[in-house]
Amino acid sequence: MGDSSGMRGLGAVSAVMIVTALAGCSSYDSLVGTKPSAAASTSAASSSSSFSDRFSNFVLGSPATAGEGAGVTPPDIDCPTVEIRQGAATYSQSGPDNGSTALSLRYQANFLRGARECALRAGTVNMKVGVEGRVILGPAGSPGTLTLPVRLALVREGVEPKTIWTKFYMVPVNVPSGESNVTFTHVEEDLSFPMPSAADFDAYVIYVGFDPDGAALEQKKKRPAKPAAKPKR
Secondary structure: OOOHHHHHHHHHHHHHHHHHHHHHHHOEOOOOOOOOOHHHHHHHHHHOHHHHHHHHHHHOOOOOOHHHOOOOOOOOOOOOEEEEEOOOOEEEEEOOOOOOOOOOEEEEEEEEEEEEEEEEEOOEEEEEEEEEEEEEEOOOOOOEEEEEEEEEEEEEOOOOOEEEEEEEEEEEEEEOOOOOEEEEEEEEEEEEEEOOOHHHHHOEEEEEEEOHHHHHHHHHHHOOOOOOOOOOO
């Protein structure tokens, strides 16, 4: 009989390669890049509208109505879209080098889709943004809790793109024992910005991506400060 552990390793590597290919197809130009064409957006939306609706209802719930005492986005104003940043659609971590980059992979994560909900209150747009993704364990991976460095950025697109705000989160994901492929969701409700002009508002985009540099900065902040050296006498 063949080596079953080797087959499991090859299966994990194959799964990660498939996720990488899919993530590359769904990424966009840059954090402050160009939106996808209207035709491409319409095609993608129609092919996965039912799943998007289920994700939106599950994560965000039904939009608030005026009867519930919450503000409602005017019918002629839509929420900024949620886009995946090119080059930040996947995130991976590897263990010690064992002579094979693929076999030393612990896990790889990628984004699947996003959803959002807006309410206008006293000249301020309050947003609720949710993202969904997937984590696949690699040959060197094991069940347990891991953290993913996720960044959201609200950008006004144009000839000179402008970042309105950017926020960083360390998102915990639990991989149960016996599982090697799990989905995760992350929802942020406290996102707001002053209502801009109609022209500017149409150019607003929420970008989402993995930010390893942000994770490194967070780790640096947590390190205890070195005690000051005592003066020599």
